[in-house]
Amino acid sequence: MAEVRVAFIGTGRMTGEPGPMGYAMAYMHADGYELLSDVEIVACADIVGENAEAFAEKYGFSDTYADYNEMLAAVKPDMVSICTWPHLHAEMVLACAAAEVAAVHCEKPMAHTFGAAKAMVAACEEAGTKLTFNHQRRYGKPFSLAKQLLDEAAIGELQTIQFGTSDLYDYGSHSWDMCNYFNDERGTKWVLCGLDYSEENIVFGAHNSNHSTVVWEYEKGVCGQACGGDAKGAVGCHHRMLGTEGIIEIGREGMGPLRVLRAGEEWEEIDTDGEGCHGAEFVYRCLADIVDCLQTGRESQMNAANALRATEQIFAAWESVRRRGIVRLPLEIEDNPLDAMVAAGELAPTRAE
Ligand SMILES: NC(=O)c1ccc[n+]([C@@H]2O[C@H](COP(=O)([O-])OP(=O)(O)OC[C@H]3O[C@@H](n4cnc5c(N)ncnc54)[C@H](O)[C@@H]3O)[C@@H](O)[C@H]2O)c1
Numbered sequence: 607m608a609e610v611r612v613a614f615i616g617t618g619r620m621t622g623e624p625g626p627m628g629y630a631m632a633y634m635h636a637d638g639y640e641l642l643s644d645v646e647i648v649a650c651a652d653i654v655g656e657n658a659e660a661f662a663e664k665y666g667f668s669d670t671y672a673d674y675n676e677m678l679a680a681v682k683p684d685m686v687s688i689c690t691w692p693h694l695h696a697e698m699v700l701a702c703a704a705a706e707v708a709a710v711h712c713e714k715p716m717a718h719t720f721g722a723a724k725a726m727v728a729a730c731e732e733a734g735t736k737l738t739f740n741h742q743r744r745y746g747k748p749f750s751l752a753k754q755l756l757d758e759a760a761i762g763e764l765q766t767i768q769f770g771t772s773d774l775y776d777y778g779s780h781s782w783d784m785c786n787y788f789n790d791e792r793g794t795k796w797v798l799c800g801l802d803y804s805e806e807n808i809v810f811g812a813h814n815s816n817h818s819t820v821v822w823e824y825e826k827g828v829c830g831q832a833c834g835g836d837a838k839g840a841v842g843c844h845h846r847m848l849g850t851e852g853i854i855e856i857g858r859e860g861m862g863p864l865r866v867l868r869a870g871e872e873w874e875e876i877d878t879d880g881e882g883c884h885g886a887e888f889v890y891r892c893l894a895d896i897v898d899c900l901q902t903g904r905e906s907q908m909n910a911a912n913a914l915r916a917t918e919q920i921f922a923a924w925e926s927v928r929r930r931g932i933v934r935l936p937l938e939i940e941d942n943p944l945d946a947m948v949a950a951g952e953l954a955p956t957r958a959e
Contacts, residue, residue, distance in 0.1 A: 616690030721940030761849030770838035
């Protein structure tokens with residue numbers, strides 16, 4: 607296979623304490639690329655010079671830039687990993703599309719506004735750039751085995767999908783994406799949400815609600831329910847699928863990572879080879895798959911259309927709060943309703959210390 611030359615936009619800094627002010631996801635991407643014999647990391651761009659230099663030193667290259675446009679023009683990489691905060695993703699993806707980069711793997715959440723998310727997809731479609739997002743849980747055993755159980759009709763016909771989460775946008779981006787994966791990427795008919803945003807909760811530079819409850823309906827009738835923050839106990843696990851003949855639960859506290867209840871039987875714990883709901887190996891598998899897709903022309907399940915589906919649900923939930931009512935899709939807005947409500951003083955979270 608032809609060698610894939612990868613560059614990074616945003617490297618972060620390894621602090622030993624990853625959190626909402628810096629997780630250094632670029633290092634996890636780079637560790638994943640390093641496992642692939644036909645990938646070479648060739649350059650990085652970061653506005654903080656010492657971040658770029660530390661990253662280059664660790665991964666054995668010397669080409670660092672402060673300006674990512676300069677890097678794209680000088681290096682002409684085959685693939686770019688974007689590991690910056692969400693409000694920067696769109697301008698960086700657009701720059702990669704303009705530079706005719708063949709593949710861009712961008713961190714989630716997709717973008718800071720729904721308009722920006724749609725613009726990223728359109729620009730990459732026009733340029734022929736394969737755009738993917740890092741919703742890596744699809745590569746974790748508890749999730750892929752749950753999908754296998756659904757496909758085998760272990761719980762009959764799927765009727766309801768639920769998830770418990772901290773928030774609807776940052777972590778929630780993964781959770782919605784998993785729901786759509788479980789429901790075969792079907793479209794959503796409507797979304798209805800109520801939330802509390804009384805204390806400022808900035809995660810990777812973006813407002814996130816404190817507590818929330820959402821219901822929605824997919825085309826063909828499957829219903830969804832999400833509970834976030836203090837409300838997440840109402841779901842009580844990472845994901846639950848209710849079918850006509852049973853239940854699948856992922857990440858229920860005090861239980862194994864995956865279990866199934868078939869009609870007329872006891873709960874069965876499914877062996878996940880020691881994997882829980884989180885793991886760097888999910889990212890490594892995701893990157894291996896995306897590089898293979900670039901080399902073979904295959905479509906990745908991390909594709910932008912799938913990410914946009916989850917993004918539309920997130921912004922539709924927030925739009926439902928703004929409209930104080932149900933939101934029918936497709937979503938006809940461009941902005942970020944949560945941000946807009948904060949800016950207008952309709953939501954007035956107390957400032958974090
Ligand atoms: N997939 C996951 O499970 C997961 C987990 C954590 C974080 N994330 C996501 O990863 C993304 C990155 O978060 P992080 O915490 O790794 O970031 P970080 O803060 O660790 O690193 C971001 C880097 O971007 C650089 N940067 C800022 N502006 C730039 C610019 N204009 N040009 C070049 N570089 C610039 C910063 O200097 C910094 O080094 C976020 O979208 C976050 O939501 C995903």
